[in-house]
Amino acid sequence: MSPNPIPVHTWFTRLWAEIAPIGRDPGTGGYLRYGFAEPVRELERWFQRVAEADGAHTVEPDGNGNLVAWYGPPPERGDAVLLGSHFDSVPHGGGYDGPLGIVSALLAVRALRAEGREFRRPVGVVAFAEEEGSRFGVPCLGSRLLTGALDPERAAALTDRQGVSLAEAMGGRPAGARPELLGRIGAFVELHVEQGRALVDLGAPVGVASGIWPHGRWRLDFAGEANHAGTTRMADRHDPMLTYAFTVLAANKEARLRGAHATIGRVEVEPNATNAIPARVRGWLDARAADTGTLEALVEGVRAKAADRATRDGTTLEVTRESLSPLVEFDGGLVKAFRQVLAEGVPVLPTAAGHDAGILAEHVPTAMLFVRNPTGVSHSPAEAAGDDDCAEGVRRLADLLAQLAAG
Template identity: 55%
Template structure:
């Protein structure tokens, strides 16, 4: 499975993946998922929001155990973020069949659409729509960098955008959702310091997802000639933006949080022109809401103070926000019991479909050790032995939940 999926959407120059929602690479990933489902005799369907489902047993029976993740990527992302969870889900089902497991609850494997939000700027679109956390009207306003709207992109890919919206009946069938994911960080690897080779913790359980959000900062100045405009006469928004980036690092460090300006848009974007507009996107995450509020407020204050000095106008728009998500303790504890009670439990600053769905159904997550902690990069990696350990752990969990 890994060999078949690995080439799809891979950029030859960077080695990274560009699997954006409703593109050709996305279509190939979806076709791969359908082929895997049908090869195993599973009932395949796509829901009203473009999420894919592969069912073993009768979906209408309810109380289903569901597993899966996503197949899309960030720009030039790694191979493991998302796809490891989908591949492992099919592999875990294969393992359970090898064991001769007798299922007492329906089981499903899922691929949630547009989890990364790389094309339209909003993460977890498929699961947000299904859970009613994104309205149809708001979804229709989403546009990519070329101005193409989400409905237009879906229609071009052969899907009906008029159907999108909350899917409470489908979610009501789900008794538990367990998502396996490569760890985006190296907490598990750090626990292994001093351990003998081949020992340590290959798998962990998620406790919570930090509160996180995305904010757009618009710095408006005055376009002018880079060679003839005196420094004293300039209203250069790039200076304000640069100071804001530095302020984000300072404030995040003070609060024990993280803050990143990872995307920027400049107008008119000429080498010999002072910009008229610099637009930067802030991603910030923290262990708790108070820390996150303090960081973002301090960054905004620093930006406004510098903007006033530079003669630049500032506007800040919160584009998305997800509060702290505590995974259901009972399900989390059940996973730990099934796996022998000695599995590390750790929080994460990364958002996931499991976090979005947690408001509607009981959810849990398994993490597979990432030795370097690198993610959202072509260098993202997990050793094959650890990936296999993740499959076995997921199979054990599914057997404990769906074969009782």
């Protein structure tokens, strides 16, 4: 990248230490960073300060909760290079999922500017809003709004678990699709901590994403008859918790049989009292597979087994698809450019995780770079990335940015 050593490692550990305490729960060590709320707001203010100190000429909200810092020539034409990720976390998640991509983007820009390189294309760093969907239930909320994949009226009415609407949390209706903003972007690159063990197994600090598995969320509403847990004969029960439990096990089995992934990790029960047979149990199925046919067969397999069990339990089941993200194949040109600037033999791998990059990919050439995670664990306080690997990620991202945008 440069004959003079740029202190990327030092920059990284400093910036990382600044944001590490923000929104961290002292009990679990995990993060409680929900979209449109204070710990994320604080991170956004920090983002603005860092970007401005590094020479961003504007840091502007897009009306959908996303924030973009612009460097270099004004982004007028359709050739801007955008880097970035998101600040929000799953409840008690790790600190790398999202923020690593934003910090790496800020530092890739800083590294090129420290070398005195001029940007010949506009360069932006974006902080997307509510990627995890942990507060309002829709993952990639900010990028979906920006691209028009989510209707702003529908989004405005979404409510969090305290009944606060998105419109209330944002202080107004989201702007919705911004085609003129999207039209300025010629490439989007998201760096992300790896959420599995592939790079560990391969012994590589970074890798390039080939695409994203199709995946989605289905809400499973099981209804039965609330009754007294002590006095109701077993034979007289219509207990939706039984149907739910059977479905949890069925989803696991169906996914294993198909080489796919299925998880039921969220449940809500009414009345959720020790001495009451529930009236209602609501679970959410997260399902992912390498191709659309397998994903459809998986969800249908779970649905059919659950419906059969509901008949036996005297309960009912309603399945509602809450989101579905089709197969994403990242831009061939960008992936090729990545492989050219990276060392020989850089791994190229698919991922089963949704990302804002997957949403953007339908509109602009998009690619992703992964940084090795020694635990292979994500969405948990055990999520990790070594400082050396993170610095390597910044350098590789800067290399790509230099090839794409620097003179």
